[in-house]
Amino acid sequence: MVVIEPETNNFRELVRENLANEQQRKLLGDFSLILKALRDFSFGEMADGHAALQGGQKIREYAVNSLPYLLETFEENATKAGAKVIWARDAREANAFIISLAKEKGADLCVKGKSMVSEEIGLREELIKNGIDTYETDLGEFIVQLAGKRPFHIVGPAINMSVDEVSCLFNQVLGFDKTQNPVDLTMAARIFLRDKFEGAQIGITGANMAVAETGSIILVENEGNIRFSTSAPETHIAVVGIEKVVPTLSDATHMLKLLTRSCTGQRISEYVSVITGPRKAGEVDGPEELYIVILDNGRSRIYADEAMKSALQCIKCGLCAAVCPVYTHVGGYAYGWVYSGPIGAVLNPLLLGLGKAKHLYQATTLCGACKDYCPGGVDIPNILLSLRERAMAGDRSLAADRPPVRQKIFYCLWTWVLMDRLRYKIVSKLFRMVLRIAGVGKLPILPAGLSGWTQCRNMPQPAKKSFHDLYAETSKWMAL
């Protein structure tokens, strides 16, 4: 299996493809409707859902602002509890450590819990390339692995695939009989994966939270595969992004309430594992060794940038996608990399570099629904604007391309026009004249912006007289 290269700059093509998928469009509509209803109901049940949301946003803001201190405290307490903490600066370092550890243990089979950060560093593909057979054990992620695709959604990686598609996939890859019964398909995956759980020497997971106060990691899931992955193999490796740390266990329980409600509208998920160190003497469950790989991979750069910092407050609940007018039409593949939806429009450019994802932060309506629903308090609309600003300035620290000269000149002229009443009056009059000619189809070529507009809309009728002109006339008349 190959590491899938980012396709973030292939956005327009991906959008066209995905918009044409009627079945997917219908599913996205239902997905958004159902998730919003479940989410609203589960927050409505709380004594004060709004206050709870604000409380969570404050916890995340505090945690991100105190990252260095919290991470050191976490390392200290996790080490005390018997875990081995490893710091990885980037994907390469994290993967190299995990592969050398696996080789040292003589491992040839590895089971994985669903983890976005491991997708980000391409860990599964790297392990397989190095001869360590690795299986995703979350049903959706398992399907994604077999299909060789990217996750369609942060929480539901295969929500876009129909029973029929999964059935064909299982038939082709695993040789299972075709069926239209999703329960049978799930059972087939369980039977297939059961052997892997039992034979695996290493279990890899991410973490939903790392608790500084206790040195624990917290894992949230509905299928039980993560708990299985952390307890059956002798070695458990958790890959944790630096932003996942929260100060206390009490903060973590508050965030947990918001996380499950925002993810799936559940009061609590089926399984919540709080893992503090490896198995201790007298305990029945848990691995003999626990390694926690704390990963930076570009995050400390985001931390150091005041305008972008709040992106790290994300708890990966995926709710922003379900409320986003763009995601709910184009779906997750259009974002071209690991993260999708509004948070993908922010994280993909920040992690890959602005030049490698130039459409994502432009192709948004800035409606702000993501911000309103976000349990982590990520100010997505303002980060998007800041990304546009950096792209316009050609910011090298975010790996932006050179400043777009033609656009810059255009906006510079626009500014010049707006800075003076007379210029505004003359230029806008000319502009209205051009539009009027274009409106009756007499303009041979339309400027790019106008043709985009008229693709599905009529040209707005320019006013014969501007409001300013009309107002000036009436004022004169009134003064008489």
Place this chain on the structure above:
Amino acid sequence: MSDSVALFVPCLVDQFLPEIGQSVVKVFRRLGIDFSCDLRQTCCGQPLINAGYTEGAKQVAKRFISIFEGPDYIVAPSGSCIHTVREHYPRLLADEPEWHKRACEVSGRSYELSQFLVSKLGLDDVDARYKARACLHESCAILRRLGISDEPKSLLKNVKGLELVPLNDADVCCGFGGEFAAHYPNISEAIVKDKANNFQASGADILILGEPGCLLNIRGYISHNGLHGRVKHIAEILAGE
């Protein structure tokens, strides 16, 4: 009312929809609101901010602030323009203490039309008459950025002859997003189509909204596709007699 009110006319209203500005004038006159409209104003700079051209946006913001420093209230028939003044001006000018102070001062006195009438003047009946069956689209900048939802509803409830029917997904974006609509027309079309379909299904003849940009987008889509119904700004309804 003795406080002074300055009318801030969004550039889209000035160029494409002067009837919205005239409607606001009509409502103000009916209510006896003493207002002025400084014709030195041009645009708040929102398109520059959205494009990421901050240098230009800063100059335009300062010019706007200088023009609108006098009056007690600044009122516009648009949520996104008011949001630009309220949130973005202080943010843009954060590094220039003197200008930042002036920006905060001006932003604190800026109001979207329905917000001004209901929350500031305490009016929810402007003595309007408009015979139609209508529904309300809650534009994102008004609903989400300014937190205004009850104000337009209470004003419309008191318009004589107006029957308000519910609009499905009234709080979902219409797909305008400024230049987004022109740069990513495929996505924008998919989104505005849903809005138009919901409008058609509502049984209303008129879709009311408070944002000039959304109005041009939805109206343009409806006329391009020969669909039933008209799109009106709330000021036009409130000006009805």
